[in-house]
Amino acid sequence: MPAKVTIANNGPIRIEGEFTIHDAEGNMFTFPGRTRISLCRCGLSENKPFCDGKHKTGFQSACPARELPPPPPNPTT
Numbered sequence: 001m002p003a004k005v006t007i008a009n010n011g012p013i014r015i016e017g018e019f020t021i022h023d024a025e026g027n028m029f030t031f032p033g034r035t036r037i038s039l040c041r042c043g044l045s046e047n048k049p050f051c052d053g054k055h056k057t058g059f060q061s062a063c064p065a066r067e068l069p070p071p072p073p074n075p076t077t
């Protein structure tokens, strides 16, 4: 199943399906036994990049689905 990413209202970014997560050096995070993962979107987690529930202290953000405009032209291509 391809990855499905859900932006939770007032909460994390949830990812389920087939995906991998890597750090800036390309090392892969492992999370055996989990079929979905939540990434912190509020900045308060003490277990970044993963959500630890701290968003429940008052983080508010709703992001309804919408279409992004095309990227600006790249002057180098």
Ligand code: FES
Pocket: 011, 012, 013, 039, 040, 041, 042, 043, 044, 045, 050, 051, 052, 053, 054, 055, 056
């Ligand atoms: S989104 Fe849950 S701790 Fe940040």
